Amino acid sequence: xxxxxxxxxxxxxxxxxxxxxxxxxxxxxxxxxxxxxxxxxxxxxxxxxxxxxxxxxxxxxxxxxxxxxxxxxxx
Numbered sequence: 001x002x003x004x005x006x007x008x009x010x011x012x013x014x015x016x017x018x019x020x021x022x023x024x025x026x027x028x029x030x031x032x033x034x035x036x037x038x039x040x041x042x043x044x045x046x047x048x049x050x051x052x053x054x055x056x057x058x059x060x061x062x063x064x065x066x067x068x069x070x071x072x073x074x075x
Contacts, residue, residue, distance in 0.1 A: 001029045003037065010038030021046040021068065024055025031064060048072060 008014060014034055021027060021044075031041050041064050049056050049068035056066045 001026065001033060003033045005037070008034060008037050008039040012039050013042050014039040015042050016044040016064070018044075018046050020048045020050070021055040021059070021066070022050045022053045024053075024058035027055060027059055028062060031059070031062060043067065 016027060016030055016034070018027060018030075027044060027046075031044075034041055043065040044059055045067045046056070047069050049066075049071040051057075051071050051073055056068065059066050
């Protein structure tokens with residue numbers, strides 16, 4: 001994952017938006033980069049959640065509020 005050094009200003013409020021949350025690895029990496037740049041992560045939003053994989057819960061455990069439009073559970 002990469003981000004331009006000037007993508008956010010220190011103290012800037014940011015909402016992370018993506019199409020899918022599965023295990024949360026990519027979203028957590030993005031949160032880490034944004035925080036290193038000094039951003040305040042206000043929330044994360046996803047179109048699809050795969051709750052059995054636990055990504056949304058991992059983000060919540062990291063202090064990031066999560067919203068999703070639809071969850072696809074199990075088989």
